[in-house]
Amino acid sequence: MADETRSAVTAQRAPEEDATLYLHPATLARLKSFELRAKMIVEGIMSGQHRSPYQGFSVEFAQHRPYVPGDDVRHLDWKVFARTDKLHLKQYQQETTLDLIVMVDSSGSMAYGSRRFAEASGIGQKLSPRGGLNWTKFDHATALAAALSYITLRQGDRAGLVVYADAIRAMVNRSSAMGTWRQVVGALSTHPIDQPTDIGRAVDQMLAKVTNRCLIAIISDFFVDPDQIRAAFARVRHRGHDLIAFQVVDRDEVEFDFTQTTPFVGLEGEPMLRVDPRALRSAYLEAITTHAEQLERTTRGFGFDFQQVNTHDWLGPPLATFVARRSAQMKRGKYG
Amino acid sequence: MTFLHPGLALAGLAAVAIPIIIHLLMRRRRRPIMWGAMRFLLEAYRKHKRRLRLEQLLLLATRCLLIACLALALGRPILGAAGLLGGRKATTLYLLIDNSLASSATGADGRTALERHKQMARRTIEQLDSASGDRVALLALGGPAEAIVLPPTSDTSAVRGLIADLTPTHSAMDLTGAAERVRTHFAETEPRQGRAIVLVLSDFLAGSADTDRPLVQLTERDDAVVLASLPAATGVDNVSIESVQPLRTVMLTDWAAAPDATSTSSIRVALRRSGPWVSRAGETHLRVRIVAADGREAATSAEVAWKPGETKTTRVVSLSASPSPGRAVVVVEASPDAVAGDDVWRRPIEVRRSLRVAIVAPRRALNGSGLNPNDSADWLRIALSPIVIDRQRFTARETSGEIDVVTIDPGSLDTARLADLDAVFVTHPDLLDGGSWSRLRVLADGGGLIVVVPPSGAGVTVWTDAFTSAFDLDWTIGREPREHDPALGLAAERSVPLESDLLAMIAAEFQELSRPVRVWKSLSISGGSQSGSDAGSRLVELQGGEPFLVTAAPGGDDGTGVGLVVLFASSFGAQWTDLAAQPIFLPLVQEILRQGVGRASGSWTATAGVAFETPAGVVELRNDAGRTVSLAHAVPLRHAGLWRAVDERGVERGLIAVNADPAAGRTDALGRGAARSWLSRLSGAGVRWLADDDATGAAPVRDAVSVSEILTDAPDDTKASLPLLIAALLLAALEVALARWFSHATVATKAAKAGAAA
Numbered sequence A: 001m002a003d004e005t006r007s008a009v010t011a012q013r014a015p016e017e018d019a020t021l022y023l024h025p026a027t028l029a030r031l032k033s034f035e036l037r038a039k040m041i042v043e044g045i046m047s048g049q050h051r052s053p054y055q056g057f058s059v060e061f062a063q064h065r066p067y068v069p070g071d072d073v074r075h076l077d078w079k080v081f082a083r084t085d086k087l088h089l090k091q092y093q094q095e096t097t098l099d100l101i102v103m104v105d106s107s108g109s110m111a112y113g114s115r116r117f118a119e120a121s122g123i124g125q126k127l128s129p130r131g132g133l134n135w136t137k138f139d140h141a142t143a144l145a146a147a148l149s150y151i152t153l154r155q156g157d158r159a160g161l162v163v164y165a166d167a168i169r170a171m172v173n174r175s176s177a178m179g180t181w182r183q184v185v186g187a188l189s190t191h192p193i194d195q196p197t198d199i200g201r202a203v204d205q206m207l208a209k210v211t212n213r214c215l216i217a218i219i220s221d222f223f224v225d226p227d228q229i230r231a232a233f234a235r236v237r238h239r240g241h242d243l244i245a246f247q248v249v250d251r252d253e254v255e256f257d258f259t260q261t262t263p264f265v266g267l268e269g270e271p272m273l274r275v276d277p278r279a280l281r282s283a284y285l286e287a288i289t290t291h292a293e294q295l296e297r298t299t300r301g302f303g304f305d306f307q308q309v310n311t312h313d314w315l316g317p318p319l320a321t322f323v324a325r326r327s328a329q330m331k332r333g334k335y336g
Numbered sequence B: 001m002t003f004l005h006p007g008l009a010l011a012g013l014a015a016v017a018i019p020i021i022i023h024l025l026m027r028r029r030r031r032p033i034m035w036g037a038m039r040f041l042l043e044a045y046r047k048h049k050r051r052l053r054l055e056q057l058l059l060l061a062t063r064c065l066l067i068a069c070l071a072l073a074l075g076r077p078i079l080g081a082a083g084l085l086g087g088r089k090a091t092t093l094y095l096l097i098d099n100s101l102a103s104s105a106t107g108a109d110g111r112t113a114l115e116r117h118k119q120m121a122r123r124t125i126e127q128l129d130s131a132s133g134d135r136v137a138l139l140a141l142g143g144p145a146e147a148i149v150l151p152p153t154s155d156t157s158a159v160r161g162l163i164a165d166l167t168p169t170h171s172a173m174d175l176t177g178a179a180e181r182v183r184t185h186f187a188e189t190e191p192r193q194g195r196a197i198v199l200v201l202s203d204f205l206a207g208s209a210d211t212d213r214p215l216v217q218l219t220e221r222d223d224a225v226v227l228a229s230l231p232a233a234t235g236v237d238n239v240s241i242e243s244v245q246p247l248r249t250v251m252l253t254d255w256a257a258a259p260d261a262t263s264t265s266s267i268r269v270a271l272r273r274s275g276p277w278v279s280r281a282g283e284t285h286l287r288v289r290i291v292a293a294d295g296r297e298a299a300t301s302a303e304v305a306w307k308p309g310e311t312k313t314t315r316v317v318s319l320s321a322s323p324s325p326g327r328a329v330v331v332v333e334a335s336p337d338a339v340a341g342d343d344v345w346r347r348p349i350e351v352r353r354s355l356r357v358a359i360v361a362p363r364r365a366l367n368g369s370g371l372n373p374n375d376s377a378d379w380l381r382i383a384l385s386p387i388v389i390d391r392q393r394f395t396a397r398e399t400s401g402e403i404d405v406v407t408i409d410p411g412s413l414d415t416a417r418l419a420d421l422d423a424v425f426v427t428h429p430d431l432l433d434g435g436s437w438s439r440l441r442v443l444a445d446g447g448g449l450i451v452v453v454p455p456s457g458a459g460v461t462v463w464t465d466a467f468t469s470a471f472d473l474d475w476t477i478g479r480e481p482r483e484h485d486p487a488l489g490l491a492a493e494r495s496v497p498l499e500s501d502l503l504a505m506i507a508a509e510f511q512e513l514s515r516p517v518r519v520w521k522s523l524s525i526s527g528g529s530q531s532g533s534d535a536g537s538r539l540v541e542l543q544g545g546e547p548f549l550v551t552a553a554p555g556g557d558d559g560t561g562v563g564l565v566v567l568f569a570s571s572f573g574a575q576w577t578d579l580a581a582q583p584i585f586l587p588l589v590q591e592i593l594r595q596g597v598g599r600a601s602g603s604w605t606a607t608a609g610v611a612f613e614t615p616a617g618v619v620e621l622r623n624d625a626g627r628t629v630s631l632a633h634a635v636p637l638r639h640a641g642l643w644r645a646v647d648e649r650g651v652e653r654g655l656i657a658v659n660a661d662p663a664a665g666r667t668d669a670l671g672r673g674a675a676r677s678w679l680s681r682l683s684g685a686g687v688r689w690l691a692d693d694d695a696t697g698a699a700p701v702r703d704a705v706s707v708s709e710i711l712t713d714a715p716d717d718t719k720a721s722l723p724l725l726i727a728a729l730l731l732a733a734l735e736v737a738l739a740r741w742f743s744h745a746t747v748a749t750k751a752a753k754a755g756a757a758a
Helices: A002-011 A015-022 A025-045 A078-084 A117-121 A137-154 A179-188 A199-207 A226-238 A251-255 A277-301 A316-331 B006-014 B017-029 B038-074 B113-126 B156-164 B175-189 B376-384 B434-445 B463-470 B504-514 B585-601 B672-682 B707-713 B721-743 B745-757
Strands: A061-066 A088-092 A099-105 A158-164 A168-175 A215-220 A242-249 A262-266 A273-275 A305-310 B033-035 B091-097 B135-140 B146-153 B195-201 B224-228 B238-246 B250-252 B263-274 B282-291 B297-306 B312-321 B326-334 B344-352 B355-360 B397-400 B403-408 B423-426 B449-452 B482-488 B519-522 B536-541 B547-552 B564-568 B605-607 B618-622 B628-630 B641-647 B652-659 B687-689
Touching: A078 A088, A099 A137, A099 A168, A099 A199, A117 A137, A137 A158, A137 A179, A137 A215, A137 A242, A137 A316, A158 A179, A158 A199, A168 A179, A168 A199, A199 A215, A199 A226, A226 A242, A226 A277, A242 A251, A242 A277, A251 A277, A262 B038, A273 A277, A273 B038, A277 A305, A277 B038, A305 A316, B006 B038, B017 B038, B038 B721, B091 B113, B091 B146, B091 B156, B091 B175, B091 B707, B113 B156, B113 B195, B135 B156, B135 B175, B146 B156, B146 B175, B175 B195, B195 B672, B195 B707, B224 B672, B224 B707, B238 B326, B238 B344, B250 B585, B263 B282, B263 B297, B263 B326, B263 B344, B282 B312, B297 B312, B326 B652, B344 B585, B344 B605, B344 B641, B344 B652, B355 B376, B355 B585, B376 B403, B376 B423, B376 B585, B423 B434, B423 B585, B434 B449, B434 B463, B449 B585, B504 B585, B564 B585, B618 B652, B672 B687
Parallel strands: A099 A158, A099 A215, A215 A242, A242 A305, A262 B033, B091 B135, B091 B195, B195 B224, B224 B687, B250 B344, B355 B403, B355 B423, B423 B449, B449 B564, B605 B652
Antiparallel strands: A061 A088, A158 A168, A262 A273, B135 B146, B238 B263, B263 B312, B282 B297, B282 B326, B326 B344, B397 B403, B482 B519, B536 B547, B547 B564, B618 B628, B618 B641, B641 B652
């Protein structure tokens, strides 16, 4: 009886525990180096990280944090050093609030994946928590979102999460507590729905709940009308937020190397189409490439960042890009 | 357009559906892919939808066309009068080979005519070229003509095998029937393709070429050539048995009385000789046997001497035999000659211990042996059984050796009493009702003899309607007897052929015996045949030509060809005629009974190649060799032999002897002129003689032509298969190119390479 009860408890694992599957061990392993790299950046290059745009007006002490190379030595608390023989910085309220809001697309098109889950998860588990055999774009997006949140929270910044499709489906308010990461992972433990993306509506709903400036990371395949994306990004820009667009694509979607005449069924309710893929390959690739280029142009046109993420690649490059680009922008004084 | 292999062409054309079926099957087999980037795929598809459909249609059309071209090419089409791949026009050879009785005549070289015909046919076929579209049809001329291979085939090797299997029949050549078949074929296949050669291989002996049967013109096309082998220059010596006629077709042997008793049968054998030896004297040895059902046989021999110029003769052979009751066979064999098939003749006969006869007459009021001179029944009893012994009170039964006589009251004429009777004499037909007549009809249909004598009384006769209706006779019988004053005698001369005459045995004495007969009253009988035949005949006439004694077989739809009805025009009463009191009466009645029963039961002989009747209820024929012929597919039998007629229960209903056609055994040479004249009807362009390419030492025939000359003379014409094959090859190349182009494999490869380079 006791064994049965234990088995039942084991089977009903908490969502956040299941969500850890999205974090490839390799990715998690990389995270430490990112953190270290971040520390190196902060200590060696970004002295005095996250310069507050409100510096000079509000210097309310918030907390101490360990010194990392690169920090402005002017903010060293020498008194603490004298007592503990350790270097600590004094942090102020505005300087410590890098609010990251990760928006994860859970529309139907994100349910596609050609990579085996067992190979992508890295832990030998053949089925995803949702029972799928494949590592979908949504799986990749949630892993990326979790990693971004983790990094942010480990740096002491606030992280929040929005899961959306045609509207916001789930949301985690921003917080810098490490428990937030578990909430984020728990919110990510969902699945795509058979609905198209309405990024404009989701962004509007998100912006309605955000008052201060944030860094918004949108993780989506962006298989929507470019005008809709442009309008959404414009509103983000207008509100003074920064944005990074991670476009998650599957290798099949960008290579389209099918060879047999096959019926294709849309994941967002599109009609079935039976075609010879070889006959449509060039036209398809042209369409999807044009869309990606247009998306990148639009994103960069607003001064935002754009990164295409392939589900068959590991999460290191986008994370590195994220940290590097953020660091560079911080260096340029984007927030200062 | 026609095809050498229409089946192959049809199958190939049906194969056109294969690409479509594969396409449909492939559509079903693929599992759908749930696709995320559908909007881009739809966008690409919308842009190229028309092009893709056009590509698919082009590819499908190309593949279907490719298969269709291959199928048509394999089907070997013939366009117009065109040949195919060969260098000359396609030729269809119609081989008409004489395998009739005369073709079995052995020549001086020891080979039969049929063997020579078969060799010639094989040599001719070898000159054909199937690849050029040549085809061959085969018809055997042994009557009735048999279309062995028609429509023609290009499988010449199979036809050669069928030619090798040809055997001579015992029937006459049926060139008329074969010509009708070929003409019908021509008419059904118009417009024919290529050249047609009709080759008739025969020696055209008198037995083969029935010049009395006109031939039909095969076709009006001028490119149809009719060739015939050269008629034999000389005939061969042959004797044919034309007929075997036992003077009694029923042999009576009283085994109970004397187991060792023998009966003497007289058998008339008619012979005909033909060939060069007709001009000389000659001899023929005859062996006559009577083979009983139990296998015992009695035999005798006879010699026939032929005078110079004599072609026909008849010989009566007497043979003592004691066969067991049942069916026996008279077998006559002539000494062997060039044609063996007509040297044997078989004739089934009936062997009985006794004949059972009923006289249908009312029971006499006084029991006794006194004779009532006005009662026909009394006269008949005396004639049938001179010693009368009453054994029963109500149905007197008389026994006189070979004839058992019973008397049946007209009111008690039921089926049981008629069951085992051979003959019934009706002396009071006016006392029979319709049911009685129907039962008598059943007896006649089963092979019984019915003899009807008018009643003695005067007055209007009304029974005749029921009588003629029951037996489906077309006689018209007067209502009242016609009185003759002065009395008429019987006509001395009779025109009935001996073969079918019931009175053959007394024919020689008939004139003398009939002279004192006087007839004062008789019924007028008209209708029916005026001459002798199986259907009906006047056996005896009165002076002045009125019929006195007539016979007929029961007619109508129920007629089975058996049974016999005999009608006297006068009663035997003293007021009608004194026939019964004259010496001729007893032999007349006895002969009518004995011969009539034989005739009524059916002789069951047939001539090879001629349709014949079978006993009622027979469904198939079986011979001792185990061969079975179903009458549902009744065809005249081409080979002589004995056949047992079997009904659907497997019970033997009779024995049928099929004998060689005596006319087919005439082996006199017909001559080229007569043969050409006869054959010329086959074609408007006339008939050309076939030159034997391999004949060595023979004098060349002036207007003869060989098949090879005709074949090489045929000009080249349009070819159909080659262009189709070329078209198929071009289509195959086009299909490969289109498939590769439309599948965008090249583009994909380039893109892949470009991606790899990047």
